[in-house]
Amino acid sequence: MTDALTKFANEGIGKTLTTKLGLPRPALLRRYKDGQDLIEGQAAVGAIGSGMVAKSATAIIKASGADVVAAQADSTYADKLAAVVFDASAARGLDDLEQLRGALGPALKALGKNGRLVVIGTPPAELTDPEAAATQQALEGITRSLGKEMRAGGTANLLWVALEAQGDSAVLAAPLRFFLSSRSAYVSGQPVLVREGEVPDVDDWHKPLLGETAVITGAARGIGAEIAKVFARAGAKVIAVDIPAAGDSLSKVANNIGATALQLDVTAADAGERIAAAVAQQGGGLDIIVHNAGITRDKLFVNTDEARWGSVLNVNLQSQFRINKVLLDPKVKGGLKDGGRIIGVASISGIGGNRGQSNYAASKAGVIGMVRSLSQELAARRITVNAVAPGFIETEMTAKIPVATREVGRRLNSLLQGGQPIDVGEAIAFFAEPGSAGVTGQVLRVCGQSQLGA
Amino acid sequence: MTTRDVVIVGGNRIPFARSGGKYLKASNQDMLTAAIDGLVSRFGLQGERLGEVAAGAVIKHARDFNLTREAVLGSHLAPTTPAYDVQQACGTGLETAILVANKIALGQIDSGIAAGSDTTSDAPLALNDNLRKTLMEVNYAKTPQQRLKALTKIRPTQLAPEQPENSEPRTGLSMGEHQALTAAEWGITREAQDELTLRSHQNLSAAYDRGFFDDLVTPYLGLTKDQNMRGDTSLEKLAKLKPVYGKSGDNPTMTAGNSTPLTDGAAAVLLSTKEWATERNLPILARFVDAETAAVDYVNGDEGLLMAPAYAVPRLLARNNLTLQDFDFYEIHEAFASTVLATLAAWESEEFCKGKLGLDAPLGSIDRAKLNVNGSSLAAGHPFAATGGRIVASLAKQLHEKGSGRGLISICAAGGQGVVAILEATK
Numbered sequence: 001m002t003d004a005l006t007k008f009a010n011e012g013i014g015k016t017l018t019t020k021l022g023l024p025r026p027a028l029l030r031r032y033k034d035g036q037d038l039i040e041g042q043a044a045v046g047a048i049g050s051g052m053v054a055k056s057a058t059a060i061i062k063a064s065g066a067d068v069v070a071a072q073a074d075s076t077y078a079d080k081l082a083a084v085v086f087d088a089s090a091a092r093g094l095d096d097l098e099q100l101r102g103a104l105g106p107a108l109k110a111l112g113k114n115g116r117l118v119v120i121g122t123p124p125a126e127l128t129d130p131e132a133a134a135t136q137q138a139l140e141g142i143t144r145s146l147g148k149e150m151r152a153g154g155t156a157n158l159l160w161v162a163l164e165a166q167g168d169s170a171v172l173a174a175p176l177r178f179f180l181s182s183r184s185a186y187v188s189g190q191p192v193l194v195r196e197g198e199v200p201d202v203d204d205w206h207k208p209l210l211g212e213t214a215v216i217t218g219a220a221r222g223i224g225a226e227i228a229k230v231f232a233r234a235g236a237k238v239i240a241v242d243i244p245a246a247g248d249s250l251s252k253v254a255n256n257i258g259a260t261a262l263q264l265d266v267t268a269a270d271a272g273e274r275i276a277a278a279v280a281q282q283g284g285g286l287d288i289i290v291h292n293a294g295i296t297r298d299k300l301f302v303n304t305d306e307a308r309w310g311s312v313l314n315v316n317l318q319s320q321f322r323i324n325k326v327l328l329d330p331k332v333k334g335g336l337k338d339g340g341r342i343i344g345v346a347s348i349s350g351i352g353g354n355r356g357q358s359n360y361a362a363s364k365a366g367v368i369g370m371v372r373s374l375s376q377e378l379a380a381r382r383i384t385v386n387a388v389a390p391g392f393i394e395t396e397m398t399a400k401i402p403v404a405t406r407e408v409g410r411r412l413n414s415l416l417q418g419g420q421p422i423d424v425g426e427a428i429a430f431f432a433e434p435g436s437a438g439v440t441g442q443v444l445r446v447c448g449q450s451q452l453g454a
Numbered sequence: 455m456t457t458r459d460v461v462i463v464g465g466n467r468i469p470f471a472r473s474g475g476k477y478l479k480a481s482n483q484d485m486l487t488a489a490i491d492g493l494v495s496r497f498g499l500q501g502e503r504l505g506e507v508a509a510g511a512v513i514k515h516a517r518d519f520n521l522t523r524e525a526v527l528g529s530h531l532a533p534t535t536p537a538y539d540v541q542q543a544c545g546t547g548l549e550t551a552i553l554v555a556n557k558i559a560l561g562q563i564d565s566g567i568a569a570g571s572d573t574t575s576d577a578p579l580a581l582n583d584n585l586r587k588t589l590m591e592v593n594y595a596k597t598p599q600q601r602l603k604a605l606t607k608i609r610p611t612q613l614a615p616e617q618p619e620n621s622e623p624r625t626g627l628s629m630g631e632h633q634a635l636t637a638a639e640w641g642i643t644r645e646a647q648d649e650l651t652l653r654s655h656q657n658l659s660a661a662y663d664r665g666f667f668d669d670l671v672t673p674y675l676g677l678t679k680d681q682n683m684r685g686d687t688s689l690e691k692l693a694k695l696k697p698v699y700g701k702s703g704d705n706p707t708m709t710a711g712n713s714t715p716l717t718d719g720a721a722a723v724l725l726s727t728k729e730w731a732t733e734r735n736l737p738i739l740a741r742f743v744d745a746e747t748a749a750v751d752y753v754n755g756d757e758g759l760l761m762a763p764a765y766a767v768p769r770l771l772a773r774n775n776l777t778l779q780d781f782d783f784y785e786i787h788e789a790f791a792s793t794v795l796a797t798l799a800a801w802e803s804e805e806f807c808k809g810k811l812g813l814d815a816p817l818g819s820i821d822r823a824k825l826n827v828n829g830s831s832l833a834a835g836h837p838f839a840a841t842g843g844r845i846v847a848s849l850a851k852q853l854h855e856k857g858s859g860r861g862l863i864s865i866c867a868a869g870g871q872g873v874v875a876i877l878e879a880t881k
Binding site: 251255262263281283 | 491492494495496497498500501530665667668669671672673674675678735736737
């Protein structure tokens with residue numbers, strides 16, 4: 001699965017050559033294996049001011065079994081660091097940021113391979129003072145820049161923790177753990193907002209979806225199949241959905257992970273009812289729906305006919321509305337429970353647009369719009385609605401892109417490589433965790449901090 | 455002794471392919487495994503130990519002596535699931551369902567899969583019988599001299615392999631030729647056969663269109679629907695086909711259109727007790743009520759080769775205190791269009807019902823709108839041992855959709871045999 005350059009640059013003569021010539025060297029990214037420790041080594045935690053969130057972060061990291069040291073301007077590190085967490089949520093003036101600069105410098109120098117930086121801030125919109133808001137907004141610029149400066153598979157991400165949630169360690173755990181872990185291998189330079197939420201106790205962080213029933217559409221191949229795998233690994237009872245014509249591979253996916261296969265066209269008028277019936281048959285309601293099914297019918301806009309336009313919008317977006325309508329009806333047996341999760345799949349095409357993809361970009365931007373609106377509508381029922389926006393992911397589909405275009409897509413990001421389908425699966429599984437109850441209305445890019453669509 | 459209710463949880467088959475078509479390289483074991491695995495994924499049976507799997511194939515290699523068990527071992531079922539092979543010509547698939555159902559009813563097992571597979575693309579070619587006898591002689595020879603002497607008996611003509619034949623060993627007539635005799639005897643017209651054929655294609659095609667097969671069929675080797683299906687065929691197109699059987703007669707009526715083609719495929723059905731299904735949150739589509747088999751003496755010309763179901767059904771009706779009209783669906787296997795029509799004609803005939811069945815009155819006619827409502831073998835094709843599983847699963851789903859009622863299955867088989875059964879909707 002690793003692309004040729006990444007392989008070459010990490011083995012034998014290729015490694016020597018690329019280093020000596022100063023060529024870009026994509027790192028072999030650490031990825032999650034069942035039972036893997038949160039981080040390999042110690043973490044440094046620093047803060048501006050008293051660091052209320054830093055205390056929570058320290059407790060979360062220690063609970064995972066890793067050691068925590070203080071990240072200060074005068075800190076020296078005997079061992080390589082696996083992660084750095086910096087709580088800047090108390091920064092209110094531009095001068096405060098000097099503390100961040102001073103403390104992060106030595107820590108980032110000590111960061112080992114596949115290192116993690118997580119910056120914590122207060123959402124600027126919650127601050128009335130313009131300088132305070134500017135100071136907090138500055139954190140995004142800093143984090144995105146540091147994402148581009150990270151080496152050897154390192155990532156930098158930003159957690160905006162709402163004021164109401166800053167004293168709550170429980171609501172921070174799942175998002176912080178996601179960004180610290182190898183599950184976020186291909187996520188860098190991204191902000192995620194964490195609000196208050198009802199978070200249940202987690203018994204086993206390696207099985208965060210234990211006992212959850214999840215429906216995943218488009219699960220027969222590619223990214224969908226990988227999402228299903230990640231969900232099954234995390235303990236979910238998976239109902240894997242795909243069109244009847246893809247039933248052959250759908251059956252194989254289901255059998256390999258102990259899921260059930262539901263052959264169904266998501267655009268069918270009764271798709272929602274049939275999904276609900278399948279869930280009800282298994283006893284109980286639905287905890288998670290992942291709307292992953294999608295198609296492309298690429299053509300320049302002026303050459304796009306009604307069929308190409310309509311089918312993409314219908315499969316990628318309209319079908320979700322129809323299915324959600326049924327699943328969100330409290331009277332429907334097998335519908336989405338209160339406290340459930342809806343997860344969509346957007347795309348960086350939907351953020352930055354893409355030549356020849358006006359229909360696809362419309363549908364994917366539409367997913368983002370839906371996430372933002374529906375998350376507010378369903379907040380009272382504690383249902384979270386989020387989406388991932390994959391960048392260049394190595395799939396059968398992207399393998400068909402002409403080589404030059406493919407290489408651009410693949411290399412033009414901070415990690416100098418394409419992502420794997422599992423990276424998208426991990427991000428979706430993060431949104432699906434009951435522990436992510438404080439995360440809603442968010443669109444998380446899984447793009448290695450791609451400059452496309454940025 | 456009390457018996458337990460047997461229910462049908464669901465079924466799965468692969469699309470049926472025309473012989474020499476998409477499944478040319480697939481073996482019976484490959485197809486049977488695919489059919490079982492599709493059932494496993496549909497109902498989340500991975501790692502489950504079932505009471506048993508009974509399946510068979512009519513055209514079978516000697517190496518497939520344990521076909522079903524090998525398929526189970528290659529599937530995602532628990533390897534501790536026992537399995538055995540059954541062979542009763544075209545009745546194999548339904549017979550496996552009867553065997554599994556009976557064991558469940560008796561309390562010997564709680565669950566089981568009944569299945570069947572057949573391929574005429576991967577048919578075994580046997581050694582020429584004369585060559586085989588010579589080689590056996592060589593094998594048993596005690597001295598090199600004897601061995602050499604035996605080997606000199608080999609003749610070039612013996613090198614041609616023995617082809618599997620679609621003919622009755624005792625009459626030398628092919629099944630089509632036998633049926634042509636029956637069709638003529640009952641005066642079944644070409645038009646009536648073509649009309650039945652057309653309806654089979656239209657019904658099957660409509661069933662696909664409305665998603666009826668979404669949870670009954672899993673694509674295989676690039677085939678997503680039955681390859682033989684011609685949803686756009688017409689009476690005009692069918693009328694153009696030349697007769698292929700009974701050509702020595704005055705008015706041959708049977709064509710490649712109104713006869714089933716050789717087909718490859720496999721089908722499987724999951725049966726269990728109500729409790730077993732409920733405990734696992736599995737659906738219950740219908741109840742397997744009762745079954746009957748019959749055989750006729752076609753060798754001495756008493757009866758047509760494929761007329762045995764006409765005898766089996768009245769016996770089944772009598773035992774269950776039912777009349778032929780007490781059904782909401784009739785699934786009469788379309789070996790040939792004329793088989794279905796001759797069977798219906800026989801039940802309507804006073805002479806047949808009184809003379810041959812010993813009844814007081816004819817069984818009467820059926821409402822044709824209830825016959826093979828989602829298509830049958832003429833359109834879907836007929837991989838011999840897979841047909842029973844196709845019909846049982848489809849009928850069970852029809853009954854489940856209707857929510858009430860009863861269905862009759864009738865399958866004719868080589869050797870002058872017939873296998874029939876009753877399913878009933880569960881409330």
